[in-house]
Amino acid sequence: MAAVPTDSGSRPAAGARFFCTAGRGLEPFLMREVRARLAATQVEYISGKVFFTTCSDLNMLKKLKSAERLFLLIKKQFPLNVSSVSKGKILSEIQRLINDDPESWLNAISTWKSLLELDAKKDKLFQRAANPPKRKVEENDIINAKKLKTEQLQELQESGECPLEKQTEEETQEQGDFFTEREKSQEAFQNDVVKAADAKNQSNLTFRVSCRCSGAIAKTFTAQIFIHLNDIYSVVGIPVFRVPLASRAYIKTAGLRSTIAWALASLAEIQAGAFVLDPMCGLGTILLEAAKEWPDVYYVGADVSDSQLLGAYDNLKAAGLKNKIELLQVSVIDLPLPSESVDVIISDIPFGKKFKLGEDIKSILQEMERVLHVGGAIVLLLSEEHHRRLKDGEQSSIPLNSEGSHTGEPSIKKCLKPGGKTGTSEAVSSSFEASSQECLDKTPPFGSLVPVECHKVSLGRTDAFICKYRKLHSLGL
Amino acid sequence: MKLLTHNLLSSHVRGVGPRGFPLRLQATEVRINPVEFNPEFVARMIPKVEWAALLEAADTVRTLPHARARPEWGGGRGRSHRRPGSLARVGMPRGDLGLCPQLHLVEVPKEPIEGYEHDEKFLRKMHHVLLEVDVLEGTLQCPESGRLFPISRGIPNMLLSDEETET
Numbered sequence: 001m002a003a004v005p006t007d008s009g010s011r012p013a014a015g016a017r018f019f020c021t022a023g024r025g026l027e028p029f030l031m032r033e034v035r036a037r038l039a040a041t042q043v044e045y046i047s048g049k050v051f052f053t054t055c056s057d058l059n060m061l062k063k064l065k066s067a068e069r070l071f072l073l074i075k076k077q078f079p080l081n082v083s084s085v086s087k088g089k090i091l092s093e094i095q096r097l098i099n100d101d102p103e104s105w106l107n108a109i110s111t112w113k114s115l116l117e118l119d120a121k122k123d124k125l126f127q128r129a130a131n132p133p134k135r136k137v138e139e140n141d142i143i144n145a146k147k148l149k150t151e152q153l154q155e156l157q158e159s160g161e162c163p164l165e166k167q168t169e170e171e172t173q174e175q176g177d178f179f180t181e182r183e184k185s186q187e188a189f190q191n192d193v194v195k196a197a198d199a200k201n202q203s204n205l206t207f208r209v210s211c212r213c214s215g216a217i218a219k220t221f222t223a224q225i226f227i228h229l230n231d232i233y234s235v236v237g238i239p240v241f242r243v244p245l246a247s248r249a250y251i252k253t254a255g256l257r258s259t260i261a262w263a264l265a266s267l268a269e270i271q272a273g274a275f276v277l278d279p280m281c282g283l284g285t286i287l288l289e290a291a292k293e294w295p296d297v298y299y300v301g302a303d304v305s306d307s308q309l310l311g312a313y314d315n316l317k318a319a320g321l322k323n324k325i326e327l328l329q330v331s332v333i334d335l336p337l338p339s340e341s342v343d344v345i346i347s348d349i350p351f352g353k354k355f356k357l358g359e360d361i362k363s364i365l366q367e368m369e370r371v372l373h374v375g376g377a378i379v380l381l382l383s384e385e386h387h388r389r390l391k392d393g394e395q396s397s398i399p400l401n402s403e404g405s406h407t408g409e410p411s412i413k414k415c416l417k418p419g420g421k422t423g424t425s426e427a428v429s430s431s432f433e434a435s436s437q438e439c440l441d442k443t444p445p446f447g448s449l450v451p452v453e454c455h456k457v458s459l460g461r462t463d464a465f466i467c468k469y470r471k472l473h474s475l476g477l
Numbered sequence: 478m479k480l481l482t483h484n485l486l487s488s489h490v491r492g493v494g495p496r497g498f499p500l501r502l503q504a505t506e507v508r509i510n511p512v513e514f515n516p517e518f519v520a521r522m523i524p525k526v527e528w529a530a531l532l533e534a535a536d537t538v539r540t541l542p543h544a545r546a547r548p549e550w551g552g553g554r555g556r557s558h559r560r561p562g563s564l565a566r567v568g569m570p571r572g573d574l575g576l577c578p579q580l581h582l583v584e585v586p587k588e589p590i591e592g593y594e595h596d597e598k599f600l601r602k603m604h605h606v607l608l609e610v611d612v613l614e615g616t617l618q619c620p621e622s623g624r625l626f627p628i629s630r631g632i633p634n635m636l637l638s639d640e641e642t643e644t
Contacts, residue, residue, distance in 0.1 A: 272517065272521065273518055273520075273521025273522065275525070296515055296517065296518045298518075300482065304636060309632060313632070323608070326478065326479060326482045327631070327632045328482075328486075328632065328633055328635065329633065329634040329635065330635045331636055331637075334489050334637060336486050336489040336497075337485060337487060338485070338487045338498065341485060
């Protein structure tokens with residue numbers, strides 16, 4: 001787990017160990033991406049995080065598209081033991097988390113520096129990172145501070161109550177960190193804080209502190225340390241970039257979250273020279289992500305809304321992609337395209353109160369199917385409701401066996417929910433590929449569109465489904 | 478709207494069916510955009526092209542009586558640039574309403590030639606016609622029903638009204 005420091009300042013020969021945060025449900029996409037893009041090894045994941053080893057430099061790491069943020073791993077280990085809610089014991093556990101194995105800290109820091117030497121001009125500062133605060137800090141906060149020098153770890157007096165809180169997994173939207181740059185300082189500070197509320201013990205108020213720094217005090221720290229403690233693991237790392245990977249320089253106004261947009265495109269089998277259509281393109285996020293990754297392709301975006309198309313036009317212009325993506329003002333249920341003229345369709349089907357479609361999801365799919373080439377793929381982002389409606393359509397066309405159940409036949413749709421298994425990290429190699437079996441012997445629900453795979457992903461407050469279909473044969477309409 | 482896109486659009490007015498292709502193009506404002514030449518990409522587009530429709534559209538653009546050419550958004554300097562071997566970027570000062578000489582399209586091949594995948598000259602001509610001609614303002618007309626669809630800011634509006642979509 002410890003990184004190998006190098007002398008020459010070139011990239012670490014044996015590879016450095018990183019982890020990325022990822023939206024729930026995107027972990028399989030990210031694992032596939034780090035293997036493909038970075039030739040990553042030792043790839044494993046837990047809910048919301050993907051761990052991997054790679055020799056790639058910052059330029060390649062920067063290109064990751066399905067990750068939220070990237071960190072150099074300092075340590076990952078079993079969760080802290082909270083069997084006894086004793087202030088002293090928990091405190092010493094945390095101290096051990098920090099103090100044990102100083103080598104892991106030094107190695108990570110030196111890898112971090114050598115990575116940045118290839119890149120950065122200024123020194124970065126170390127600073128304790130803030131986990132997204134679950135509740136406000138109370139008045140009787142006590143902030144534990146530790147000074148971490150590069151050569152040795154020193155402990156300051158700590159006080160306070162700190163039983164651990166059961167932290168629910170909410171990794172999807174990372175809060176901003178507070179990197180500041182400073183020319184000279186080599187000193188690293190670390191604020192060590194973990195407190196939590198104990199629901200049973202009302203009189204004994206316990207709390208967790210998250211420390212955000214800005215302004216003058218932020219400048220006294222050289223860098224950030226990210227710590228995540230929960231029931232499954234304790235992870236400590238250093239953020240590699242100031243800005244989350246998920247925030248794209250080339251997208252002016254994002255509609256759909258960029259990581260999900262890229263994930264949709266990555267399933268679509270986009271080949272050079274293909275005609276790719278997004279018939280409900282909105283601000284064009286999916287097409288932007290696709291065009292950046294697969295440039296030698298003919299992209300067309302369509303929408304009914306003037307304002308959305310104007311926004312898409314602006315986005316295309318800002319990204320320098322106006323020559324790669326054409327826009328049309330047309331309705332998805334009435335596409336002015338000849339049948340079987342499109343190779344790939346990717347779309348985020350809008351849902352929610354703002355969206356006044358009026359037509360149902362089935363008519364949309366019918367028209368998409370009409371314009372699609374035989375063998376072509378459709379990748380959609382569906383709300384839970386849309387997904388349920390489509391699934392009902394499928395269920396009704398599946399012949400039941402004598403027991404009245406669907407067992408004994410390959411399931412039409414496997415909904416993967418990575419992270420369903422807790423407690424262990426696992427390499428998910430087979431489940432991603434296994435789900436892409438086509439059910440050729442089933443009555444397809446929509447003309448000849450056959451479901452290929454389906455992934456549940458988190459959009460923050462709601463969940464959605466990435467669903468892929470393939471057109472098997474023409475209906476001869 | 479590129480001519481490649483025009484080549485793929487078909488009128489969807491009810492009852493028109495395949496007679497809705499090709500849409501008759503009328504352009505009032507056209508821009509020539511330099512686009513990076515990718516021979517493999519162009520070669521892949523060739524099989525998709527409906528040649529008669531392309532020739533007709535190219536002719537309309539070429540012979541526009543009131544055509545105006547605008548400098549590329551945010552890029553025009555008001556001066557023409559000439560690059561050897563390809564048409565110049567349009568660099569007319571704004572307000573010039575005359576015919577733009579740069580609209581002389583390179584002659585459009587009448588049909589794909591044998592071995593076109595390796596014929597760079599042919600591919601460059603097709604690249605120019607399909608990808609570098611951008612119709613900013615104009616109309617598309619359904620040849621069967623006569624319905625007009627406007628093009629504005631390069632975006633064709635082909636939304637049908639409720640009555641038109643009723644079967």
